[in-house]
Amino acid sequence: MDAQAVLRGLLVLIVNVVLTAAEFNRVCFYSGWSLYRDRKLGLAPEDIDPYLCTHIVFAYATLDDTGTQLRAPDGYETEELNLFRRFHSMRSKNEDLTMMLSVGGWATDSKLFSKTVSSEANMQRFAEEAINYLRKHDFDGLDIDWQFPATRGSPPEDVQRFYRFLRLLQWEFEHEEEPDDKSTLILTISVDPTVERASMSYDLPRYSRWVNWINMKMFDFYGHWDDPSIANHHSALYSAHDPKNVNNLSRYWVNKGVPRHKIVIGLPMFGRSFTLANTNYTQPGAPTIGAGSDNGDGYPISQLCHLIKNGAREMMISDKRVPYTIVGDEWIGYDNPESIKQKARIVFNNFLGGIMIWTLDMDDYRGACGRPYPLMNAALDGLHARHGYNELITNAKQDQAQQAAAKKEIYRQRALGWQMQDQQEKIHSQQRGGRGRGW
Numbered sequence: 196m197d198a199q200a201v202l203r204g205l206l207v208l209i210v211n212v213v214l215t216a217a218e219f220n221r222v223c224f225y226s227g228w229s230l231y232r233d234r235k236l237g238l239a240p241e242d243i244d245p246y247l248c249t250h251i252v253f254a255y256a257t258l259d260d261t262g263t264q265l266r267a268p269d270g271y272e273t274e275e276l277n278l279f280r281r282f283h284s285m286r287s288k289n290e291d292l293t294m295m296l297s298v299g300g301w302a303t304d305s306k307l308f309s310k311t312v313s314s315e316a317n318m319q320r321f322a323e324e325a326i327n328y329l330r331k332h333d334f335d336g337l338d339i340d341w342q343f344p345a346t347r348g349s350p351p352e353d354v355q356r357f358y359r360f361l362r363l364l365q366w367e368f369e370h371e372e373e374p375d376d377k378s379t380l381i382l383t384i385s386v387d388p389t390v391e392r393a394s395m396s397y398d399l400p401r402y403s404r405w406v407n408w409i410n411m412k413m414f415d416f417y418g419h420w421d422d423p424s425i426a427n428h429h430s431a432l433y434s435a436h437d438p439k440n441v442n443n444l445s446r447y448w449v450n451k452g453v454p455r456h457k458i459v460i461g462l463p464m465f466g467r468s469f470t471l472a473n474t475n476y477t478q479p480g481a482p483t484i485g486a487g488s489d490n491g492d493g494y495p496i497s498q499l500c501h502l503i504k505n506g507a508r509e510m511m512i513s514d515k516r517v518p519y520t521i522v523g524d525e526w527i528g529y530d531n532p533e534s535i536k537q538k539a540r541i542v543f544n545n546f547l548g549g550i551m552i553w554t555l556d557m558d559d560y561r562g563a564c565g566r567p568y569p570l571m572n573a574a575l576d577g578l579h580a581r582h583g584y585n586e587l588i589t590n591a592k593q594d595q596a597q598q599a600a601a602k603k604e605i606y607r608q609r610a611l612g613w614q615m616q617d618q619q620e621k622i623h624s625q626q627r628g629g630r631g632r633g634w
């Protein structure tokens with residue numbers, strides 16, 4: 196190969212990188228309970244920045260007792276429809292947004308999913324009902340977060356039944372006569388990508404054939420639930436010794452044969468907190484006696500950022516390349532903008548499918564500690580997607596500016612019209628010999 200060919204190849208590569216950079220999926224989960232967590236401070240759907248993400252996923256819907264029908268989330272049925280409608284109001288600002296519904300999560304009994312996949316008839320019924328439900332509530336796709344096949348009352352056969360279920364569902368989605376101006380429904384799954392869990396609960400390389408992509412939750416690797424309980428970061432970026440980290444797990448799934456463009460890396464917008472057994476021992480790995488002040492629910496960055504801003508020292512776990520802090524007897528492992536950016540860079544450098552954000556409403560979306568959405572913006576930086584984002588923002592602003600200008604012009608024309616009428620009237624009245632009104 197001569198030097199010119201190499202250069203040409205390089206150029207093509209660079210052009211491709213630049214072209215695809217803005218096209219990574221940015222799949223943002225929004226928790227329906229955000230407003231219920233804190234009515235005043237929760238992120239309202241209409242306040243979400245509609246340009247940060249390519250897909251926004253509402254979490255979670257659940258299942259009825261037969262496992263064949265989607266049901267609105269438990270706990271706020273009466274407001275359910277209104278919440279969906281408000282959620283979709285984002286489309287009026289960015290019509291390119293894809294809005295999805297996720298079913299499952301920890302609160303949905305694994306046995307219900309087991310019923311869904313227990314027979315061909317149930318799978319079929321689920322597919323039909325799901326299509327109706329999604330269309331009725333104006334969603335563009337479905338995410339399935341079954342925690343987990345082959346556990347919590349689900350038998351080992353469910354791993355292969357889940358495969359048949361996904362195949363059937365994708366087939367039904369593809370053969371739906373979709374409404375005018377709507378596209379084929381998207382199908383994704385959200386999974387725990389650790390090798391232990393995956394080898395028990397999934398067959399991801401085979402599943403990947405029938406889903407548009409897989410949301411890999413690269414967090415909650417460790418927590419207060421571990422025995423023995425030690426201060427351990429829940430979402431390491433690297434590690435030479437522990438394979439539970441974003442770098443190694445991404446590589447693992449590529450090597451296992453999941454297509455790169457279907458691997459979407461989950462990024463946590465929260466830390467995990469522990470209560471130290473002895474405040475004299477605070478190093479990573481120190482003994483703990485359970486969850487910290489987050490009560491095991493996770494520590495949203497929107498709250499955590501205040502600790503750092505108020506002087507809590509940020510320390511790095513050098514081989515894992517993620518930060519932690521200590522406040523009193525509390526040990527908190529979390530992500531900062533730099534570690535999030537590096538995680539997103541793994542997606543960029545390895546041509547993976549994109550990033551998944553868990554969840555948008557836990558980032559500092561108000562900018563109470565600085566710039567709004569610090570982690571989400573850091574992720575955009577890591578993907579080199581800021582360009583696309585800025586363009587969208589600029590276009591939207593231009594659209595608004597253009598609309599405003601057009602309105603102004605109409606008013607100007609009207610005003611001109613009135614002026615002209617006034618002038619004509621003046622001329623008329625002059626022609627009439629200066630006789631004014633009143634004759």
Ligand SMILES: *[C@@H]1O[C@H](CO)[C@@H](O)[C@H](O)[C@H]1NC(C)=O
Pocket residue numbers: 434435436437438442443
């Ligand atoms: C993780 O990946 C790195 C290379 O980036 C490798 O050196 C290391 O051995 C891997 N660690 C494990 C535990 O697999």
Ligand SMILES: *[C@@H]1O[C@H](CO)[C@@H](O)[C@H](O)[C@H]1NC(C)=O
Pocket residue numbers: 473474475
């Ligand atoms: C921590 O260390 C100090 C000084 O060495 C000691 O006085 C104290 O008892 C220790 N605290 C605990 C809880 O062990």
